[in-house]
Amino acid sequence: MTAQQPTSKDAYRTALLRLNARAWGIAVGLVFGLALFVATIVLLMEGGPRVGAHLALIGKLLPGYRVTTGGAFIGFAYLFVIGYAIGRVIGSVYNALARGD
Numbered sequence: 001m002t003a004q005q006p007t008s009k010d011a012y013r014t015a016l017l018r019l020n021a022r023a024w025g026i027a028v029g030l031v032f033g034l035a036l037f038v039a040t041i042v043l044l045m046e047g048g049p050r051v052g053a054h055l056a057l058i059g060k061l062l063p064g065y066r067v068t069t070g071g072a073f074i075g076f077a078y079l080f081v082i083g084y085a086i087g088r089v090i091g092s093v094y095n096a097l098a099r100g101d
Contacts, residue, residue, distance in 0.1 A: 017098040021091030028087030033080035040072035 036058070043052040044067065052067035059065045062078045 017095075019091040019094050019098075021088050021095065024091035025084040025086075025088035028090070029080040029083035032083030032086075033076040033078075036079045037072045037076040040067055040075060041069070043067055044069065044072075 039055060040052065043055060056067050058075065059071075062075060065071050065075045065078065
């Protein structure tokens with residue numbers, strides 16, 4: 001009984017199925033962070049008596065975040081880290097499932 005050697009086709013398939021978990025983390029982190037950053041800046045440019053009353057509620061979950069220019073950068077940093085973690089988990093779980101051992 002000999003063990004089957006993986007063919008080049010199998011190696012090619014495995015390489016294509018694997019995701020780069022770090023790249024997914026960075027991509028998801030940038031999307032999340034930029035979404036909050038842009039939303040905050042747009043609300044600041046619109047102005048008004050109560051700027052971003054609903055968006056300000058995120059400050060309850062993210063300490064230091066406010067609907068200000070500085071808050072936009074703080075929110076970006078928070079959501080980049082959260083998005084990175086989510087993207088990394090997605091990539092790692094996908095790779096574990098795609099391995100199919």
